Amino acid sequence: xxxxxxxxxxxxxxxxxxxxxxxxxxxxxxxxxxxxxxxxxxxxxxxxxxxxxxxxxxxxxxxxxxxxxxxxxxxxxxxxxxxxxxxxxxxxxxxxxxxxxxxxxxxxxxxxxxxxxxxxxxxxxxxxxxxxxxxxxxxxxxxxxxxxxxxxxxxxxxxxxxxxxxxxxxxxxxxxxxxxxxxxxxxxxxxxxxxxxxxxxxxxxxxxxxxxxxxxxxxxxxxxxxxxxxxxxxxxxxxxxxxxxxxxxxxxxxxxxxxxxxxxxxxxxxxxxxxxxxxxxxxxxxxxxxxxxxxxxxxxxxxxxxxxxxxxxxxxxxxxxxxxxxxxxxxxxxxxxxxxxxxxxxxxxxxxxxxxxxxxxxxxxxxxxxxxxxxxxxxxxxxxxxxxxxxxxxxxxxxxxxxxxxxxxxxxxxxxxxxxxxxxxxxxxxxxxxxxxxxxxxxxxxxxxx
Amino acid sequence: xxxxxxxxxxxxxxxxxxxxxxxxxxxxxxxxxxxxxxxxxxxxxxxxxxxxxxxxxxxxxxxxxxxxxxxxxxxxxxxxxxxxxxxxxxxxxxxxxxxxxxxxxxxxxxxxxxxxxxxxxxxxxxxxxxxxxxxxxxxxxxxxxxxxxxxxxxxxxxxxxxxxxxxxxxxxxxxxxxxxxxxxxxxxxxxxxxxxxxxxxxxxxxxxxxxxxxxxxxxxxxxxxxxxxxxxxxxxxxxxxxxxxxxxxxxxxxxxxxxxxxxxxxxxxxxxxxxxxxxxxxxxxxxxxxxxxxxxxxxxxxxxxxxxxxxxxxxxxxxxxxxxxxxxxxxxxxxxxxxxxxxxxxxxxxxxxxxxxxxxxxxxxxxxxxxxxxxxxxxxxxxxxxxxxxxxxxxxxxxxxxxxxxxxxxxxxxxxxxxxxxxxxxxxxxxxxxxxxxxxxxxxxxxxxxxxxxxxxxxxxxxxxxxxxxxxxxxxxxxxxxxxxxxxxxxxx
Numbered sequence: 001x002x003x004x005x006x007x008x009x010x011x012x013x014x015x016x017x018x019x020x021x022x023x024x025x026x027x028x029x030x031x032x033x034x035x036x037x038x039x040x041x042x043x044x045x046x047x048x049x050x051x052x053x054x055x056x057x058x059x060x061x062x063x064x065x066x067x068x069x070x071x072x073x074x075x076x077x078x079x080x081x082x083x084x085x086x087x088x089x090x091x092x093x094x095x096x097x098x099x100x101x102x103x104x105x106x107x108x109x110x111x112x113x114x115x116x117x118x119x120x121x122x123x124x125x126x127x128x129x130x131x132x133x134x135x136x137x138x139x140x141x142x143x144x145x146x147x148x149x150x151x152x153x154x155x156x157x158x159x160x161x162x163x164x165x166x167x168x169x170x171x172x173x174x175x176x177x178x179x180x181x182x183x184x185x186x187x188x189x190x191x192x193x194x195x196x197x198x199x200x201x202x203x204x205x206x207x208x209x210x211x212x213x214x215x216x217x218x219x220x221x222x223x224x225x226x227x228x229x230x231x232x233x234x235x236x237x238x239x240x241x242x243x244x245x246x247x248x249x250x251x252x253x254x255x256x257x258x259x260x261x262x263x264x265x266x267x268x269x270x271x272x273x274x275x276x277x278x279x280x281x282x283x284x285x286x287x288x289x290x291x292x293x294x295x296x297x298x299x300x301x302x303x304x305x306x307x308x309x310x311x312x313x314x315x316x317x318x319x320x321x322x323x324x325x326x327x328x329x330x331x332x333x334x335x336x337x338x339x340x341x342x343x344x345x346x347x348x349x350x351x352x353x354x355x356x357x358x359x360x361x362x363x364x365x366x367x368x369x370x371x372x373x374x375x376x377x378x379x380x381x382x383x384x385x386x387x388x389x390x391x392x393x394x395x396x397x398x399x400x401x402x403x404x405x406x407x408x409x410x411x412x413x414x415x416x417x418x419x420x421x422x423x424x425x426x427x428x429x430x431x432x433x434x435x436x437x438x439x440x441x442x443x444x445x446x447x448x449x450x
Numbered sequence: 451x452x453x454x455x456x457x458x459x460x461x462x463x464x465x466x467x468x469x470x471x472x473x474x475x476x477x478x479x480x481x482x483x484x485x486x487x488x489x490x491x492x493x494x495x496x497x498x499x500x501x502x503x504x505x506x507x508x509x510x511x512x513x514x515x516x517x518x519x520x521x522x523x524x525x526x527x528x529x530x531x532x533x534x535x536x537x538x539x540x541x542x543x544x545x546x547x548x549x550x551x552x553x554x555x556x557x558x559x560x561x562x563x564x565x566x567x568x569x570x571x572x573x574x575x576x577x578x579x580x581x582x583x584x585x586x587x588x589x590x591x592x593x594x595x596x597x598x599x600x601x602x603x604x605x606x607x608x609x610x611x612x613x614x615x616x617x618x619x620x621x622x623x624x625x626x627x628x629x630x631x632x633x634x635x636x637x638x639x640x641x642x643x644x645x646x647x648x649x650x651x652x653x654x655x656x657x658x659x660x661x662x663x664x665x666x667x668x669x670x671x672x673x674x675x676x677x678x679x680x681x682x683x684x685x686x687x688x689x690x691x692x693x694x695x696x697x698x699x700x701x702x703x704x705x706x707x708x709x710x711x712x713x714x715x716x717x718x719x720x721x722x723x724x725x726x727x728x729x730x731x732x733x734x735x736x737x738x739x740x741x742x743x744x745x746x747x748x749x750x751x752x753x754x755x756x757x758x759x760x761x762x763x764x765x766x767x768x769x770x771x772x773x774x775x776x777x778x779x780x781x782x783x784x785x786x787x788x789x790x791x792x793x794x795x796x797x798x799x800x801x802x803x804x805x806x807x808x809x810x811x812x813x814x815x816x817x818x819x820x821x822x823x824x825x826x827x828x829x830x831x832x833x834x835x836x837x838x839x840x841x842x843x844x845x846x847x848x849x850x851x852x853x854x855x856x857x858x859x860x861x862x863x864x865x866x867x868x869x870x871x872x873x874x875x876x877x878x879x880x881x882x883x884x885x886x887x888x889x890x891x892x893x894x895x896x897x898x899x900x901x902x903x904x905x906x907x908x909x910x911x912x913x914x915x916x917x918x919x920x921x922x923x924x925x926x927x928x929x930x931x932x933x934x935x936x937x938x939x940x941x942x943x
Binding site for chain 2: 056058059061062063065066069118121124125140143144145146148149151152223248273276279280283287344345346349350353410411414415417418419420421422425428429436439440442443446
């Protein structure tokens with residue numbers, strides 16, 4: 001959700017693009033009866049503790065069957081992020097070398113993981129065969145029929161070799177829909193060691209006190225629903241914001257229980273003038289580098305630039321606790337993973353699945369960490385000493401215990417963002433806090449696409 | 451005077467309505483006459499379209515027309531019919547894909563794609579209407595031919611007709627390509643857009659995986675009704691519409707007046723190096739607008755250059771002391787608070803828009819009647835009197851139509867609003883937030899975010915239609931007020 005690139009393309013006539021796909025009709029098969037929508041698997045309710053589903057190990061002859069059945073060249077398009085291009089190109093070359101009897105024509109395109117959904121959903125039939133995306137988009141992608149179910153694993157055990165959280169993040173309604181690529185797309189605390197000691201950063205109260213004394217600030221993107229979630233759905237609050245069983249609308253109860261306490265606590269923190277609303281990702285990071293902020297909450301994508309600027313003062317840790325209504329709560333967070341998905345509209349679904357497996361196997365994940373410092377989702381790759389020594393990845397691993405997989409519908413973002421903006425401005429109109437929360441929750445829980 | 455004017459307008463209106471009715475009546479009456487009074491050859495055209503021509507020994511044309519008819523029938527049967535048959539439901543068979551793990555092959559059922567059905571049905575209906583019109587026209591032509599042949603008038607053969615196409619009727623040849631272009635690029639997409647407003651095409655009903663269908667006027671109801679916090683489209687629409695209109699008026703007139711003032715200043719005799727000043731302003735046009743706007747947005751961020759400068763220069767504190775800024779504000783919320791952002795947007799728009807108006811006004815001023823200015827000066831009129839009584843009325847007459855276009859363009863001024871506020875402005879009005887709108891949104895930017903970020907095509911289409919209606923009503927009313935009253939005579943040269 002963060003860093004949504006500005007779409008400069010004029011919307012003009014939204015349908016002209018789709019006209020291009022007019023000629024593609026489907027190959028006729030036996031007439032299928034109109035299927036009922038598959039009832040949502042209640043067992044997989046987004047409780048933070050999704051049961052991990054196993055992907056069946058495929059028959060060994062399958063790949064042989066596929067090679068035998070492939071006559072013409074295999075034309076595939078792969079979308080990876082701009083920064084991942086060189087690495088992905090190398091991995092694709094290695095993949096092609098594995099099957100000398102098959103001619104490949106694999107095109108590599110650039111598409112950020114954070115905006116993959118926008119590009120895929122504008123026309124799934126024209127989108128890439130294999131694409132990388134952030135796990136928060138998986139629900140919309142599955143709803144739009146833009147992800148191929150991982151019905152079987154061919155070259156490695158997708159569900160057992162990756163950390164449980166990442167497999168859960170790739171699972172919708174009890175079915176695995178994507179291949180975990182990285183396990184580092186959540187957020188945690190960056191702090192300046194010259195300001196805070198390792199004890200200070202355990203509690204936000206202490207941090208505000210210390211930073212205030214040092215005339216520094218703590219930056220937090222309050223007007224960003226993704227981060228704001230960390231406060232309201234803190235550990236032990238019984239507050240949640242999640243997708244309901246219908247897979248489209250949200251269930252949120254931030255206006256109940258201790259919700260008001262938390263909102264008041266946040267307004268209190270803002271009123272100190274030490275805990276401030278950061279305008280956006282870029283400004284939070286630049287203020288951190290300039291030393292104006294002594295701590296920010298951000299993700300691994302900023303790790304290298306912050307560590308470069310702070311040098312020995314660079315520190316990363318799990319999120320702190322905070323006090324609301326006289327009680328102390330541990331901040332929660334959204335656990336973020338980057339996944340690789342296969343487009344079911346691909347003409348070569350089998351090959352796309354093999355390629356997706358290759359791009360996410362242990363070897364590739366190690367290569368990705370070495371080349372770009374991205375935290376692997378693969379258990380073996382993640383347990384290597386070099387990975388563990390990385391402060392940012394260690395911090396996200398420490399936060400993982402309190403993190404929730406991101407399962408939330410589109411109506412969450414704007415109302416929660418507006419709530420965060422009002423809190424971040426210190427509730428200037430003095431609106432009743434309970435009313436603020438009621439309004440936000442009503443918007444979050446509104447029927448999808450109202 | 452006013453009364454008389456009203457009356458003439460009414461007369462004009464009634465006549466127009468009559469004309470339209472009369473035109474329709476005649477259109478079909480002529481067809482009826484052809485069918486009733488034509489001989490066997492003409493009547494045979496009802497079934498075989500070329501028969502009327504062949505009966506007059508125009509075989510080439512007759513065969514050609516019959517071929518067109520046969521081709522259309524084939525197109526209708528093979529292409530149109532399957533889509534039109536599903537047009538009522540927009541499809542019933544949902545996509546089903548099954549993957550065989552052993553062979554690694556995917557099979558897809560023969561599913562319906564609502565969007566393709568909609569598009570192709572629209573094309574089919576369009577073709578049908580064109581064909582019916584051609585059919586009626588052909589009937590009349592056959593009857594005309596019969597009459598011409600009876601009185602022994604010369605009838606063009608096909609070669610002469612072709613020669614006409616590059617001779618007497620060359621305009622038809624010339625206009626063919628643009629007409630096809632307009633139909634494909636404008637008319638058909640607009641028809642599809644209008645149709646979508648009556649469906650439930652949104653994120654939960656996205657082809658090809660899901661179907662969408664007709665919902666009648668539900669979306670329009672949603673736009674004009676407001677029920678609590680859940681359904682806030684009506685509320686958001688009212689807010690966004692009023693800001694859109696306020697913005698369009700402000701943006702149009704500030705630019706207009708500003709551009710003229712600038713042009714007059716640069717053109718006035720005392721100014722040194724007028725060309726240099728003019729070029730300086732034109733340079734602002736040379737830089738692409740979106741680059742300028744994004745830069746400006748960064749300058750005016752809460753932690754941007756301008757705020758840093760203002761804080762260092764003590765201007766931020768000054769604003770606090772005069773009450774423009776809350777006591778606990780560390781910065782000036784140029785683009786992040788409602789009031790400030792609206793003012794800033796208008797100001798920035800003046801800055802990026804004035805050079806254009808200055809250029810146009812310069813051109814108009816150069817042709818201004820010098821004798822009038824001269825005599826006014828001799829009569830002892832002051833500079834401001836000359837400006838308000840002569841220059842402005844003159845420019846208004848010349849630029850009136852352009853002003854209307856500007857206003858309509860400002861209603862749809864996507865660039866300025868979107869580029870200045872996207873990712874920067876967050877609404878604190880929770881009812882707006884619940885409809886994905888912001889206080890600074892124009893209808894068109896709201897529409898853009900609804901489609902681009904929320905895939906809410908149905909509501910976007912409804913808003914699109916409303917924007918279209920607003921623009922049309924405004925244009926018609928202002929044109930008739932501006933032109934019909936014979937305003938040109940008010941300004942006599």
